[in-house]
Amino acid sequence: MEAAEGAKTVTVLRRLVAWSERIFDLSAAVIAPVSDRRPQPRIPTAVVVKSALVMFWARMGSLNALELSARAGFWKKWLAAPSCSADTMGRVHALIDAGELRQGIHHIYERLKRNKALPDTRGMGVAVVDGHESHTSYLQHCSGCLERTLHLPAGDRIQFYHRQVTLMLLWWLPSFEAFTWNSGIHRVSTDAARGARQPRADSPSSRS
Ligand SMILES: [Zn+2]
Numbered sequence: 001m002e003a004a005e006g007a008k009t010v011t012v013l014r015r016l017v018a019w020s021e022r023i024f025d026l027s028a029a030v031i032a033p034v035s036d037r038r039p040q041p042r043i044p045t046a047v048v049v050k051s052a053l054v055m056f057w058a059r060m061g062s063l064n065a066l067e068l069s070a071r072a073g074f075w076k077k078w079l080a081a082p083s084c085s086a087d088t089m090g091r092v093h094a095l096i097d098a099g100e101l102r103q104g105i106h107h108i109y110e111r112l113k114r115n116k117a118l119p120d121t122r123g124m125g126v127a128v129v130d131g132h133e134s135h136t137s138y139l140q141h142c143s144g145c146l147e148r149t150l151h152l153p154a155g156d157r158i159q160f161y162h163r164q165v166t167l168m169l170l171w172w173l174p175s176f177e178a179f180t181w182n183s184g185i186h187r188v189s190t191d192a193a194r195g196a197r198q199p200r201a202d203s204p205s206s207r208s
Contacts, residue, residue, distance in 0.1 A: 009058055010074050016057060022112050030104035036095040043084050047068055047091040051075075051083045063089050109169075118171050126170040136161040 063086035139162035
């Protein structure tokens, strides 16, 4: 049963890879331009980025789960190399240029727009900004850590922490029409919205 599930996952992954290459030119346009700051990299950055991509696609729970799959035939076909260790994944990702990664994401967005895969929202977009503190420590810190002084009963202590902000573009907001209507941004033409408001002087129903 488990082997059958595994084979099914690999088949879906192969299709996803083929589709991504065809639509987004994934390897050449998104992944190849991403670099990291290792002076003499033994494992190409692309191997590390592709491994992370598959980790998310296959919903593997951890870097260790990824490492366990390193010898699978799937990797040899797509990476022309085995996947890398959990340590390498962590180390290289800490050195990856985030700007190049963002350009890749922008390329995907552009392709989706050009292929009209994103719904027409009449020139409107809704973005959600979400902030997180990912971890804190009194003992360990890196050069990118923020720090704050906590006034504790036992005395002041410096705490190190990281913050991140994610911006998500929403295209399938269930009540997008209601949202824009309520905020007075533009006129809404859905029946539901008309029913909820008095007809406008220029709406079709007021002329009848
Ligand atoms: Zn840090």
